[in-house]
Amino acid sequence: MKVVVDMNKCQDHGQCVFAAPDVFQLEDNGRLAYVSDPDDALRDEVEEAADVCPLQAIRVEA
Amino acid sequence: MTTGRIVVAGASMGGLRAAEQLRAAGWTGTITVVGDEPHMPYNRPPLSKEVLAGKAPFESLAFTPRASAADVEWRLGTSVTAARLTERVVVLDGGEELPFDGLVVATGMRPRRLRCAGPSAGRHTVRTLSDAEALRAELTRPGARVVVIGAGFIGCEVAATAVGLGVDDVTVVDPLPLPMVGPLGELLAGALRRRHEERGVRFALGTGVAGFEGEDRVTGVVLGDGTVLPADVVVESVGSVANTEWLEGNGLDLSDGVLTDALLRVGGWPYVVAVGDVARFPNARYDGVPRRVEHWSIPTDTAKHAARVLVAHLGGDHADLAPFAPLPTFWSDQHDFRLQSFGAPGLGLDDVRVLDGDPEGDVLVGYHREDRLTGVVALGGQSAAMGAARYRAQLLKQPALIA
Numbered sequence: 270m271k272v273v274v275d276m277n278k279c280q281d282h283g284q285c286v287f288a289a290p291d292v293f294q295l296e297d298n299g300r301l302a303y304v305s306d307p308d309d310a311l312r313d314e315v316e317e318a319a320d321v322c323p324l325q326a327i328r329v330e331a
Numbered sequence: 332m333t334t335g336r337i338v339v340a341g342a343s344m345g346g347l348r349a350a351e352q353l354r355a356a357g358w359t360g361t362i363t364v365v366g367d368e369p370h371m372p373y374n375r376p377p378l379s380k381e382v383l384a385g386k387a388p389f390e391s392l393a394f395t396p397r398a399s400a401a402d403v404e405w406r407l408g409t410s411v412t413a414a415r416l417t418e419r420v421v422v423l424d425g426g427e428e429l430p431f432d433g434l435v436v437a438t439g440m441r442p443r444r445l446r447c448a449g450p451s452a453g454r455h456t457v458r459t460l461s462d463a464e465a466l467r468a469e470l471t472r473p474g475a476r477v478v479v480i481g482a483g484f485i486g487c488e489v490a491a492t493a494v495g496l497g498v499d500d501v502t503v504v505d506p507l508p509l510p511m512v513g514p515l516g517e518l519l520a521g522a523l524r525r526r527h528e529e530r531g532v533r534f535a536l537g538t539g540v541a542g543f544e545g546e547d548r549v550t551g552v553v554l555g556d557g558t559v560l561p562a563d564v565v566v567e568s569v570g571s572v573a574n575t576e577w578l579e580g581n582g583l584d585l586s587d588g589v590l591t592d593a594l595l596r597v598g599g600w601p602y603v604v605a606v607g608d609v610a611r612f613p614n615a616r617y618d619g620v621p622r623r624v625e626h627w628s629i630p631t632d633t634a635k636h637a638a639r640v641l642v643a644h645l646g647g648d649h650a651d652l653a654p655f656a657p658l659p660t661f662w663s664d665q666h667d668f669r670l671q672s673f674g675a676p677g678l679g680l681d682d683v684r685v686l687d688g689d690p691e692g693d694v695l696v697g698y699h700r701e702d703r704l705t706g707v708v709a710l711g712g713q714s715a716a717m718g719a720a721r722y723r724a725q726l727l728k729q730p731a732l733i734a
Contacts, residue, residue, distance in 0.1 A: 278391070281713055282662065282671075283720055299713040316397065320348065320631050323662065325374050325394060 270309050271330040274301065278326035285318035285327060293318060335360045337641070338421055338429055340411040340577070341437030342366020344374070345607025345630035347394055349435045352638035354399040357646070360432070362403045365423065367410035368459060371396075376627055378463040379488040380664055384495060385467060389460060411438070416581045416600055433641045436578065436589055436597060436605040437634075440571035440625070445480065449543025453550075454565045457485055469564045476500040478552045478562040480540055482510035484663050486568035487527065491665040494531045502533040502560055504540060504552065515670075516680045516698070519710055522690040523670075526710075530666045535560065571625070573609050587611055588623040593654035595637040601644045604637035606630060615654035617675055617705075624659060632657040658727055659706075662716070671716035674698075674706030674726040687718055695719055703729065 272292065279301055285293040286301075292315055293303045307315060312329075319327040337353055339346045342364045350362050366372075373392040381387035396403070406423070413422040414434070421429050442456035455466040469475060470493055477493050479486045482505035493501045503510065509520035510527065524534060535554060544551035544559060551559045573588040583598045584590035588611040590597070595612055597603040605612075607630040613619045636655045643652060663670040679698030686707065688694040693711030695718045697704050704726065709719035 280664075283717065284660075287720075287723065295717065299717060321628065323376060323627060328395065331398070 270307055270312055270315065272303060272305050272307060272315060273328045273330065274303055275324075275326040275328070276301070278324040280324055282323050284321040284323060288318035288321050289314035335432035335645070336430070337362050337433040337435065337645075338411075338431040339364040339435040339437055340414075340421060341435075341439055341574075341607070341609075342368065342405065342407060343372050343437070343439055343607070343630070344394065344627075345437035345439065345609075345634060346435070347372040347396060347400070348631050348634035349437055349606050349638055350403045351397045351400045352634045353435075353642060354397070355635075356638045356642035358638075358642045362400075363406060363429065363431075364403055365406040365409050365411050365421075365429075367408065367424075369408045370460060371405065371407070373460060375458070378460065379457050379485050380492055382460070382463045383457075383467050383470065383489065383492045385471075392460070411577050413577050414581060416578075416598065416603055419602070421577075431602075433602045433645050434604075435637065435641065436575075436603065436609060437607050437630075438574035438577065438609055440573055440588075440608050442567065443570045443572050445540060445567055445569060447540060447542040449553075450545045450548050452548035453545070453563065454543070454567060456567050457489060458571075466564070466566065470496055470498060472563070474499075475563045476561050477502070477564045477566070478560050479503045479566045479568060480552070481505060481568035481570070482507065482534070482536070483513070483568060483570070484511065484661075486566065487511060487523070487665050488663060489566050489568060490527065490532045491530070495666070499531070501531065502535055503527075504535045504538065504554065504560070506537065506539045506555075508537050510534065510536075511670075514677055515708060516676070516683045516696075518683050518685070518690060519670075519694070519696050519708055522694065522710055523665075525691075526666065526668060571608075573623070575609065584611075590621055593619075594640045594652055595633055595655055596640060602641065604641050606633040606637045612655055614659075615656035616658065617678060626659055626661040628660050629657070658723070660723075668711055669713070669716050670708060670710050671719045672706060672708040673719055673723045674704070676706035676708050679705035686722075688715065693718075697722070 512520035539555040542553040575585045591612045608625045611621045611623045676698040679700045682699035686695045686697045693715035698706045707722045709715040
């Protein structure tokens with residue numbers, strides 16, 4: 270599974286971090302960091318993270 | 332059973348999320364989504380901000396449906412005008428009758444309009460893409476004088492965006508004494524007012540609107556005390572009305588949206604559920620009082636729960652389903668600051684405490700009932716919002732608040 274975040278859209282709301290903490294993190298400076306090729310076992314939480322992103326900046330690819 | 336058809340009435344975010352979650356819950360039958368706007372579902376929060384500011388084109392707003400929803404049938408530019416729930420039929424605006432096995436009510440809200448006398452040209456609302464585009468065209472005329480009626484989320488955001496666009500003359504009118512005082516309480520609402528004023532927004536508070544001046548189009552707003560605010564552009568952000576007329580005649584409680592049970596089912600029919608801001612549901616996390624919730628997170632939360640309930644019923648699975656108990660969350664971006672909330676501040680307005688910071692700068696406020704935290708709201712920059720997030724786990728863990 271491939272995860273792409275449009276960092277031009279991201280406004281650091283952090284909702285993805287609650288949905289999928291194994292994949293998304295806010296760093297100490299408040300900026301988002303993420304794993305771009307998470308294990309397929311995490312698909313449900315990654316899709317949830319994409320759903321709850323206020324800016325709809327997260328794309329999940331097969 | 333995974334044959335047959337589920338009709339989703341409403342093709343906005345709630346309708347899309349319902350379709351996706353029906354697939355995620357295992358429904359392999361037909362899904363037909365009917366919606367009156369011509370567009371595929373799109374994200375509305377930018378309408379009062381980035382779209383109005385000219386920074387976001389439509390393509391950037393459109394949701395990307397999940398691959399699992401690729402075979403959903405979209406009937407756009409079409410509204411549902413009636414339903415006969417016992418017969419399991421909805422009627423479309425062309426007269427066509429669509430039979431269903433399951434129905435998802437996702438028709439949402441429309442802006443409430445002021446009924447006072449005066450011309451209608453120059454008066455705007457912000458709910459749809461075409462609303463926002465029409466308002467933008469008028470806000471960007473040089474020298475436009477803007478009056479925003481209603482100091483809630485939309486009104487405060489539109490006022491901030493207008494100032495950001497360079498409009499010199501922006502006044503927000505509200506019968507309440509402070510902006511957003513209903514959801515935030517006086518402490519934060521006062522801080523919010525100061526921030527807006529420092530950035531050039533004027534307020535006319537504690538007064539309603541009596542009428543509009545002008546012949547062919549609006550030239551002024553008449554306040555309750557007789558004062559006239561000159562205006563070229565008026566924005567009415569005075570709440571919303573539920574799109575439930577099509578459900579009349581089925582014996583439902585439609586007094587404010589559509590009443591659901593704790594599983595989001597409607598009127599005792601196990602094959603009818605409601606999602607999004609049209610659903611008036613009891614939240615098992617709180618006092619069990621049914622409420623409509625217009626936060627952006629609600630379409631996604633309700634769709635997930637309602638889809639499981641509906642698919643379980645249609646599949647003959649009568650396993651016990653947990654009552655719906657979402658943790659509410661909202662945000663609002665205004666000027667260069669953000670409001671970020673978790674939990675239910677509205678249930679703790681009588682006991683409001685500063686948890687961190689200072690109302691003059693970044694501040695985190697806690698709302699309490701019987702000495703227990705019901706919700707938090709941060710006002711300020713990114714670090715303030717992150718401060719609110721630190722209370723999320725605590726709010727999730729708490730036992731239900733009973734009325």
